[in-house]
Amino acid sequence: MEASGVVFKGSTEGLSIIVPEEYTADQLITEVSGKIQANARFFRGARLKVTYHGIRLSADEEARLFKILDEQSGAVIESLNRSGTGAPPSAAMSASRRGQTPAPLRRFFTKGQDESDCKFIRTTVRGGTRIQYEGSVVVVGDVNPGAEIVAAGNVIVLGLLRGMVHAGAGGSRDAFISALKLKPTQLRIADLIARCPDDPDTPGVYPEIASVRDGMIVVNPLYERS
Amino acid sequence: MGEVIVITSGKGGVGKTTTTANLGVGLALQGKKTVLIDTDIGLRNLDVVMGLENRIVYDLVDVVEGSCRVKQALIKDKRYDGLHLLPAAQTRDKNAVTPEQMEKLCDELKEEFDYVIIDCPAGIEQGFKNAIAGASRAFVVTTPEVSAVRDADRIIGLLEANDIRNPRLIVNRLRPDMVRRGDMMTIDDIIDILAIELIGVIPDDENIIVSTNRGEPAVADAKSAAGLAYRNITRRILGEDVPFVDLTAQENILTKMKKLFGFKPA
Incomplete structure (x- = not known):
C-alpha cells in the first residue's frame, strides 16, 4: 500500500x-x-x-x-x-x-434470509451459464446441467433443477433451495456441499426444499413444511 | 433474398458436416440455389464429404482477404444443379477470418442464393463465432449421448445470446433398437433437456460412412434410411409439414405376423 x-x-x-x-x-x-x-x-x-x-x-x-x-x-x-x-x-x-427517501435500514442477511433483493430469470438456464447475485434468485424455467447459480440469498426454481446451485453464498446457513423437481448435480448452502444420491435417474415427482439442519444439507418434500 | 442457416453442435463428430452436405444436396434436388460454406478453417472436411476436394482453387480465406472474387472461389457441383461449395482454407487457422467478414460474405451470398448453409467447426471459440456471425437461423445437431446433449445445451445458450432465436434440433445417429431396450436416450429425453423444437431425427445408418467416404451424400440415395430422414428435413426447411416417423415403434416379426393374420396390434 x-x-x-x-x-x-x-x-x-x-x-x-x-x-x-x-x-x-x-x-x-x-x-x-x-x-x-x-x-x-x-x-x-x-x-x-x-x-x-x-x-x-x-x-x-x-x-x-x-x-x-x-x-x-x-x-x-x-x-x-x-x-x-x-x-x-x-x-x-x-x-x-x-431509490426512495431514507428509511431505517434493514440490510439483508442480517436477520436470516427472510428479506433480500431478488433476481428473476424467465428462461431456461443452460449449461455454461453462471448467474451470480447478491440476493435471492428465482428461475421460472429449468436449470440445466453445467449451469451455476450462486446467490447470497435463497434460490427457487420453478422447473427442473439439474445444475449446480449455491445458496447463502455469503455464508448464511439459513438459506434454502427449492425446486419443482430437484435433481441437481450439486447443492451448496453456505459452506456445505451435498450431491444427489447415485440412484437411477428418477427426478423428484414433487417439489422439494433443501435446507441446513444440524450442519447438514437435508432435502424434504415442500408440502410438509408449508 | 435467401436464408442463412448455420449447422452447429458444440461437440465434434456428431455429424455437422454430413448434415450440411446432405441438406445442401437435398435443397439443390428440390431446385433451390444453395451454397455451402465450410468455416472449419485448418480442418476442412466438407469438400471431401462432397467429393469436391480436387477442384479447390480458391477458398474462404482468399475471398475475405480479397485475393479473389467470391464467384471464383465457389465450386459448382456438377451432379446437382444449383449447388455450390465455398471451401475452407487448410493451411490457415480460425483467426484468419473475423465475424464481421463472415457477416459481409453471408449478406453478399444470400442476395444470389436461396439458401446459404454454414458448416460450423466444433467448439465455442473463434471458429464458432465466425460461423454464426452471418446466420439468421441455426440447426443444432446432437447425438443421443449425454455429453453431446450437454454441449448442445451450451451452444443453444450461446446462440440465444447472439440473437439467433429458436434454433431447431437435429438428433443424429439414433439407434431405435437401443432406445427400445432403454439403453439410449429417447428423443423426448433430449427435447426435455434442450427445450427447443425438433426438425429431424436421423437413424444410425452405416451406409452414411460409405457415402461420406465416397463423397456422395446419402440424401440422393433413395434406399438409405438416413437419406430419407435428410429428405424429410429438407422438406421441413421448405415449409412442408412432414410428420415425424416414430423410429422406435418399428414392428418386430411377431407384430408383423399378427398384422398379416388380421390381429390388431396391442
Whole structure:
C-alpha cells in the first residue's frame, strides 16, 4: 500500500478504511474503487462490516461509498459506519439502493434470509451459464446441467433443477433451495456441499426444499413444511 | 433474398458436416440455389464429404482477404444443379477470418442464393463465432449421448445470446433398437433437456460412412434410411409439414405376423 492515501485494514471486526483527513469524498471514493478492483478476488464472497476513519461523510457521500463497496467488491457489505459511531448503518444506504427517501435500514442477511433483493430469470438456464447475485434468485424455467447459480440469498426454481446451485453464498446457513423437481448435480448452502444420491435417474415427482439442519444439507418434500 | 442457416453442435463428430452436405444436396434436388460454406478453417472436411476436394482453387480465406472474387472461389457441383461449395482454407487457422467478414460474405451470398448453409467447426471459440456471425437461423445437431446433449445445451445458450432465436434440433445417429431396450436416450429425453423444437431425427445408418467416404451424400440415395430422414428435413426447411416417423415403434416379426393374420396390434 502507498505511504499516503487510503489504507485498508482488516480485523475480526471487519474492514477499516483509514482516510487522510485532508481527503475529499471524491478522492476517497476513487481510491477505494481502485483498491477494490485491484483486490476483487480477495473480497469476493466475504461478509464485511466496514468502518471508515479520518473524515466525515455526508449521508449522500456515504451512500456512494457504500455503492462502490457493494457493487465492486463482490462482498456482502453488512454495514458501513464512521468509526466511533456505534449507531446502526446510515439510512442513506438503503435509500440509494431502492431509490426512495431514507428509511431505517434493514440490510439483508442480517436477520436470516427472510428479506433480500431478488433476481428473476424467465428462461431456461443452460449449461455454461453462471448467474451470480447478491440476493435471492428465482428461475421460472429449468436449470440445466453445467449451469451455476450462486446467490447470497435463497434460490427457487420453478422447473427442473439439474445444475449446480449455491445458496447463502455469503455464508448464511439459513438459506434454502427449492425446486419443482430437484435433481441437481450439486447443492451448496453456505459452506456445505451435498450431491444427489447415485440412484437411477428418477427426478423428484414433487417439489422439494433443501435446507441446513444440524450442519447438514437435508432435502424434504415442500408440502410438509408449508 | 435467401436464408442463412448455420449447422452447429458444440461437440465434434456428431455429424455437422454430413448434415450440411446432405441438406445442401437435398435443397439443390428440390431446385433451390444453395451454397455451402465450410468455416472449419485448418480442418476442412466438407469438400471431401462432397467429393469436391480436387477442384479447390480458391477458398474462404482468399475471398475475405480479397485475393479473389467470391464467384471464383465457389465450386459448382456438377451432379446437382444449383449447388455450390465455398471451401475452407487448410493451411490457415480460425483467426484468419473475423465475424464481421463472415457477416459481409453471408449478406453478399444470400442476395444470389436461396439458401446459404454454414458448416460450423466444433467448439465455442473463434471458429464458432465466425460461423454464426452471418446466420439468421441455426440447426443444432446432437447425438443421443449425454455429453453431446450437454454441449448442445451450451451452444443453444450461446446462440440465444447472439440473437439467433429458436434454433431447431437435429438428433443424429439414433439407434431405435437401443432406445427400445432403454439403453439410449429417447428423443423426448433430449427435447426435455434442450427445450427447443425438433426438425429431424436421423437413424444410425452405416451406409452414411460409405457415402461420406465416397463423397456422395446419402440424401440422393433413395434406399438409405438416413437419406430419407435428410429428405424429410429438407422438406421441413421448405415449409412442408412432414410428420415425424416414430423410429422406435418399428414392428418386430411377431407384430408383423399378427398384422398379416388380421390381429390388431396391442
